[in-house]
Amino acid sequence: MNPVNFTQANLGMLLWAALIAASFFAAAQVGQAIDPVLLTALRLLFSALLFVPLLWFKGFCVPNLCGLAAHGVLGLLLALYFGSLFEALRYTSAVNTGTLYTLVPLLTLLFEGWLLPGDSRKRRLLPMLTAAAGALLLILKGGAPGQWPSWYAVGVYALGCLAMAAYPPLSQRFKARSLQGRSPAAMTFWNMLFGSLFLFIACLASGGWRSAALLTGHDLAWLLYLALFATLATFWLLHRAIGVIAPSTVISYVYLSTLFLTLFHWSWLGQAPRLGEMFGALLVALGMFGLVRSSRPQPAMAANPP
Numbered sequence: 001m002n003p004v005n006f007t008q009a010n011l012g013m014l015l016w017a018a019l020i021a022a023s024f025f026a027a028a029q030v031g032q033a034i035d036p037v038l039l040t041a042l043r044l045l046f047s048a049l050l051f052v053p054l055l056w057f058k059g060f061c062v063p064n065l066c067g068l069a070a071h072g073v074l075g076l077l078l079a080l081y082f083g084s085l086f087e088a089l090r091y092t093s094a095v096n097t098g099t100l101y102t103l104v105p106l107l108t109l110l111f112e113g114w115l116l117p118g119d120s121r122k123r124r125l126l127p128m129l130t131a132a133a134g135a136l137l138l139i140l141k142g143g144a145p146g147q148w149p150s151w152y153a154v155g156v157y158a159l160g161c162l163a164m165a166a167y168p169p170l171s172q173r174f175k176a177r178s179l180q181g182r183s184p185a186a187m188t189f190w191n192m193l194f195g196s197l198f199l200f201i202a203c204l205a206s207g208g209w210r211s212a213a214l215l216t217g218h219d220l221a222w223l224l225y226l227a228l229f230a231t232l233a234t235f236w237l238l239h240r241a242i243g244v245i246a247p248s249t250v251i252s253y254v255y256l257s258t259l260f261l262t263l264f265h266w267s268w269l270g271q272a273p274r275l276g277e278m279f280g281a282l283l284v285a286l287g288m289f290g291l292v293r294s295s296r297p298q299p300a301m302a303a304n305p306p
Contacts, residue, residue: 075194084160131287137280
C-alpha cells in the first residue's frame, strides 16, 4: 500500500516541478567541456549511492532475477532518454527538444492505455492538450522563426521521448507484479544504478570517459547538488506519486516546470511578460488543474443487494 494519499502525492509533484526548474540553472554551473553523457552517468550514480545508507538501515536486499530484470528495463529507458537528448542537442537547439518533449505526457497516456487497466484516460485528454498548448507557447518564445531541427535529431530524440513516456506506466505495472512492495527509495536506487551503468557503457564506447580528466572540485560539488536535489529527490517524488496519481498526470507536471521557469524570468530576472507567454501560463494552469481533478481516484460503486 502506498504511504501517501492523493493530496500529498500532488504536493510532492509540485515540489518535483520546482526542483526540475531549478536544475537547469544548477546544470549550467558544471564545466561545458565535459561529456554530457558522462556527467549524467555520474549524476545517476551519485544519486543511487546516496540511497545506500537509508536502504542499508531498513535492511538492504538484492531483488530476485525477475526484479533485477525489471529494474534493468527501467534503467535502460532512462539511459535511452538521456542518451538521445544529448545526441539530439548536437544537431538542434534546446528549444526544439523542449518543444518535442511536450508530447511525452500524451505518449504516456497512450502507453497507460496499453499497459494499465482503467477508463479514465478520456477525461484527462482535453486538460492535457490544454497544458501542452500552454507549454508550447512558453517554450517557443525562444525559438528563431524559420529554424527547423534536422530530421535526424527529431528521430533520435523521438525515440528517447518514447522511452521516457513508457517509464511511468511501466513502473506502475512492474510495481504491481515483479516489483510488488518495492519502496520508492528502492525503486529509485536500482533504476538509477542500472541507468548509470548503461550510460557508462555508452561513454566507454564513444570515448567520452576521457573528459573525466577535466572535472574540478567545483564541478563535483555541483554534480552532488544535482544528484541530491535534481535527480535523487525528483525521482523519489516521482515514484512516490506513481500508483496514487495516473502516470500521464505525473509526467505532465513537467508543464509546471516550464511555467515556474517563466515566472522566474518575470520576477527574478525582470523580463517583461509577453501576451503569448501570459496566455500560455494561463493554459498550463488550467490544464494542470483539470488533469489533477480528472486523476482523482473514483469512489467504488456500492454493490447492489441480492
